[in-house]
Amino acid sequence: MESLVQHLSARWSLGPWGQELLAAAAILLVAALVFVVALTYAGIITWVERRVAGRTQSRVGPNRVGPFGFLQWLADGAKMILKEDVIPAQADGPMFRLAPYACMLGVFTAFVSVPFGQLLIAADLNVGILFLLAITSLVVVGVLMAGWASNNKWSLLGGVRSAAQIVSYELPAGLAVLVVVLGAGSLSMQDIVRAQGGAPWNWFVFRDPFCLVAFFLYFTAAVAEGNRTPFDLPEAESELVAGYNTEYSGIRFGGFFLGEFANIYLLSAIATSLFLGGWQVPGVSPAEQAGSVWLQLLGFAIFFAKAWALVFVVVWLRWTLPRLRVDQLMGLCYRYLIPLAFACLLGTSLLLLAVVPGSALDLGLRLGTTGLGALGGALFAWRVAHHIRRAGDRVSLDVLQRGARGAFDPAWQTRRYGAFRKAARGQEER
Amino acid sequence: MGALASYLRAIGRTVLSVGDGLAVTFSYLLRAPVTLQYPDRMRVPVIELLPERSRGMLEVDLDLCTGCAACDRACPIDCIALEVVKHAERGRLIQRFDIDLGKCMFCGLCTEACPTGAIRHSHEFEGGTGDVRALVVPFVDAPRQPAKAKQEPPPAPKPLGSILRARMPGPWDRPRPPARPEGGEHAG
Amino acid sequence: MPADPGLVERAWSLADLAFYGLAALSVGCGLYAALSRNIVRSVFSLLGTFLGVAGLYACLAADFVAVVQLLVYVGGILVLMLFAVMLTSRIEVASRSNRYPGLPSTALGLLLGAGAAVMLVALALLAPWAPAEAPLPYAPTTVELGRILLTRGLLPFELLGLVLLAVVIGAVVIARREEGGR
Numbered sequence: 001m002e003s004l005v006q007h008l009s010a011r012w013s014l015g016p017w018g019q020e021l022l023a024a025a026a027i028l029l030v031a032a033l034v035f036v037v038a039l040t041y042a043g044i045i046t047w048v049e050r051r052v053a054g055r056t057q058s059r060v061g062p063n064r065v066g067p068f069g070f071l072q073w074l075a076d077g078a079k080m081i082l083k084e085d086v087i088p089a090q091a092d093g094p095m096f097r098l099a100p101y102a103c104m105l106g107v108f109t110a111f112v113s114v115p116f117g118q119l120l121i122a123a124d125l126n127v128g129i130l131f132l133l134a135i136t137s138l139v140v141v142g143v144l145m146a147g148w149a150s151n152n153k154w155s156l157l158g159g160v161r162s163a164a165q166i167v168s169y170e171l172p173a174g175l176a177v178l179v180v181v182l183g184a185g186s187l188s189m190q191d192i193v194r195a196q197g198g199a200p201w202n203w204f205v206f207r208d209p210f211c212l213v214a215f216f217l218y219f220t221a222a223v224a225e226g227n228r229t230p231f232d233l234p235e236a237e238s239e240l241v242a243g244y245n246t247e248y249s250g251i252r253f254g255g256f257f258l259g260e261f262a263n264i265y266l267l268s269a270i271a272t273s274l275f276l277g278g279w280q281v282p283g284v285s286p287a288e289q290a291g292s293v294w295l296q297l298l299g300f301a302i303f304f305a306k307a308w309a310l311v312f313v314v315v316w317l318r319w320t321l322p323r324l325r326v327d328q329l330m331g332l333c334y335r336y337l338i339p340l341a342f343a344c345l346l347g348t349s350l351l352l353l354a355v356v357p358g359s360a361l362d363l364g365l366r367l368g369t370t371g372l373g374a375l376g377g378a379l380f381a382w383r384v385a386h387h388i389r390r391a392g393d394r395v396s397l398d399v400l401q402r403g404a405r406g407a408f409d410p411a412w413q414t415r416r417y418g419a420f421r422k423a424a425r426g427q428e429e430r
Numbered sequence: 431m432g433a434l435a436s437y438l439r440a441i442g443r444t445v446l447s448v449g450d451g452l453a454v455t456f457s458y459l460l461r462a463p464v465t466l467q468y469p470d471r472m473r474v475p476v477i478e479l480l481p482e483r484s485r486g487m488l489e490v491d492l493d494l495c496t497g498c499a500a501c502d503r504a505c506p507i508d509c510i511a512l513e514v515v516k517h518a519e520r521g522r523l524i525q526r527f528d529i530d531l532g533k534c535m536f537c538g539l540c541t542e543a544c545p546t547g548a549i550r551h552s553h554e555f556e557g558g559t560g561d562v563r564a565l566v567v568p569f570v571d572a573p574r575q576p577a578k579a580k581q582e583p584p585p586a587p588k589p590l591g592s593i594l595r596a597r598m599p600g601p602w603d604r605p606r607p608p609a610r611p612e613g614g615e616h617a618g
Numbered sequence: 619m620p621a622d623p624g625l626v627e628r629a630w631s632l633a634d635l636a637f638y639g640l641a642a643l644s645v646g647c648g649l650y651a652a653l654s655r656n657i658v659r660s661v662f663s664l665l666g667t668f669l670g671v672a673g674l675y676a677c678l679a680a681d682f683v684a685v686v687q688l689l690v691y692v693g694g695i696l697v698l699m700l701f702a703v704m705l706t707s708r709i710e711v712a713s714r715s716n717r718y719p720g721l722p723s724t725a726l727g728l729l730l731g732a733g734a735a736v737m738l739v740a741l742a743l744l745a746p747w748a749p750a751e752a753p754l755p756y757a758p759t760t761v762e763l764g765r766i767l768l769t770r771g772l773l774p775f776e777l778l779g780l781v782l783l784a785v786v787i788g789a790v791v792i793a794r795r796e797e798g799g800r
Contacts, residue, residue: 060467125685133693134685137692141665141692141696160704160705187760383453386453388457
């Protein structure tokens with residue numbers, strides 16, 4: 001970008017002031033672009049969330065606005081903007097207004113150093129991953145601010161819970177990230193991606209068993225930091241109404257909401273860059289990739305697919321697991337995640353000393369760990385098949401048998417319901 | 431050593447149970463949703479899917495009604511307003527037979543009390559209206575003579591719901607939405 | 619600064635603007651923290667100070683220090699202070715939480731503050747700043763920092779680690795519930 005600015009200023013023969021202004025305009029443009037991308041992703045995740053929730057519960061989910069209900073998030077956004085923004089009389093006005101911005105700032109600023117592609121990164125900081133960990137801690141302050149300023153017991157309890165949770169889970173997340181940093185020897189996101197390869201056994205997640213564990217540790221801790229179910233105690237609606245955003249309405253609530261959903265993409269993108277090889281295309285070296293536009297796009301698509309797969313996992317987790325209790329939450333963090341993270345750190349350090357990179361042992365370790373991961377995947381697939389079989393005649397695998405479109409055919413649904421009625425009637429008669 | 435073993439066992443159990451839970455929900459993702467998208471995405475109207483003996487809104491076939499008022503007495507919440515008057519020349523006349531469907535709780539006591547089966551449950555259930563008074567359905571337009579208890583030959587039975595449909599504005603009067611393309615999920 | 623001829627010709631650049639903006643943010647928020655009667659707001663306004671200082675570090679190309687400033691002060695210390703303040707009972711009553719401490723204490727505080735300020739300004743003026751001949755390349759500072767920490771600064775580094783370990787053990791001992799106790 002700097003070279004572009006220099007090129008343009010030379011071409012337009014700008015003075016020093018013009019150059020500065022051009023640079024500032026370029027920075028603002030990039031910032032706005034990042035912001036819009038983050039907002040769009042956050043909106044789309046709300047749609048993914050509702051669709052997955054629907055199918056998990058044998059419902060359809062939003063399907064009226066646009067194809068497959070895809071534009072639902074735009075409609076929701078418009079609704080939120082048009083709603084009244086209520087500020088309680090007893091609230092601390094300025095702080096109440098400021099809190100959503102602090103939350104959004106923390107999440108959306110972090111998007112700046114997410115490597116969406118080899119050349120698609122707003123700012124490749126030397127301390128990128130550390131910056132990501134640091135800037136997201138602004139969210140805590142925003143949440144506490146909201147909790148305090150609302151002047152409401154549920155809000156305050158939610159805010160304090162959230163702060164305790166985020167501060168605690170930062171430790172295992174940071175330690176798991178450190179495992180990767182040890183392997184890459186750099187804090188820069190792009191260097192970390194470059195230190196990996198396109199093929200799965202060259203990813204950090206499958207470098208050795210400790211890294212595999214560290215991936216799950218990071219993922220769990222990041223989900224907890226994002227206040228997602230099963231760690232959504234700060235907003236536990238069955239206990240705290242809506243936690244720290246109880247008193248919020250309209251677009252201020254939307255600010256928290258979007259921040260939270262953008263955070264899902266953020267954590268998935270970070271996990272993808274750190275553990276899953278980021279934008280690396282299998283069989284293509286970064287130097288080769290830099291030279292070709294198509295390879296660039298392919299790299300972006302690969303990153304995109306991996307990150308959205310992880311987003312799906314986060315959403316899927318939410319509709320699977322029940323909420324933890326507060327003591328279980330802290331117990332999980334301090335008794336399990338942190339000791340495990342330390343063990344991983346130690347193990348990886350020892351392996352780094354013992355195993356020469358590129359040696360047969362190194363390759364064996366990588367392939368072995370990849371095999372472990374594949375084994376886990378196979379086990380999972382077997383369990384899914386088992387549960388499908390177990391459900392017996394209650395299940396119709398129409399997605400597989402009839403194609404995805406048939407699953408939503410209302411006529412077919414109606415016929416099926418009729419058949420169900422007939423069968424029930426037949427049973428009654430017998 | 432026991433403590434360490436139970437610690438590790440706890441980790442193993444957690445991982446396995448979370449994985450199995452994820453497998454259960456994933457298997458649901460592969461199943462079809464059971465939702466019927468009432469009312470505008472039903473190829474067959476819901477009313478045709480209802481069980482035969484389901485209790486919909488009440489209707490009265492006055493060709494069968496003897497004006498005995500057994501239903502009126504049986505009704506626990508007085509939603510039936512039945513007036514029978516004595517006329518000098520024409521004898522007994524049913525002057526009024528209104529049923530307040532807004533009050534009716536679909537208990538079915540009136541249909542059990544009726545000796546001729548004149549009052550019965552139709553399958554209609556879509557009685558939404560903008561005015562609660564529209565739910566009071568009159569079944570008598572002009573004073574008429576009650577039917578005899580035994581008629582020879584018995585009058586032809588009327589299709590279920592046809593009497594009510596004729597007397598009450600309802601969704602059956604509204605234009606039907608155009609049929610959607612086969613399998614299309616999204617709105618047009 | 620005027621000794622550097624390269625900077626004289628352009629009196630104001632965006633970097634200067636950023637510097638003065640961040641400095642104003644830090645000082646303004648710091649003043650608000652000191653003068654506000656609402657102690658919760660005081661703590662929250664420290665957020666601005668910490669962010670401003672982190673920004674100043676970033677302006678000095680000290681990326682690692684800037685990020686650690688964020689990580690430690692915003693993510694750790696500020697939250698800790700907020701916890702302490704919020705969990706105190708009747709904290710919103712200014713006459714209890716933010717009492718005027720009396721003239722002698724105020725005078726002593728002002729004196730100490732002025733002393734510190736004088737010392738800092740004197741240090742800044744007297745220190746033998748060696749201006750670099752050429753502008754330094756924008757290079758990562760992490761490697762050099764790590765090297766210094768593990769060679770020249772190893773002893774204080776390890777001592778600090780020991781102190782922190784002692785603190786952790788102390789916290790666990792204090793928080794531990796006796797067997798069979800409440």
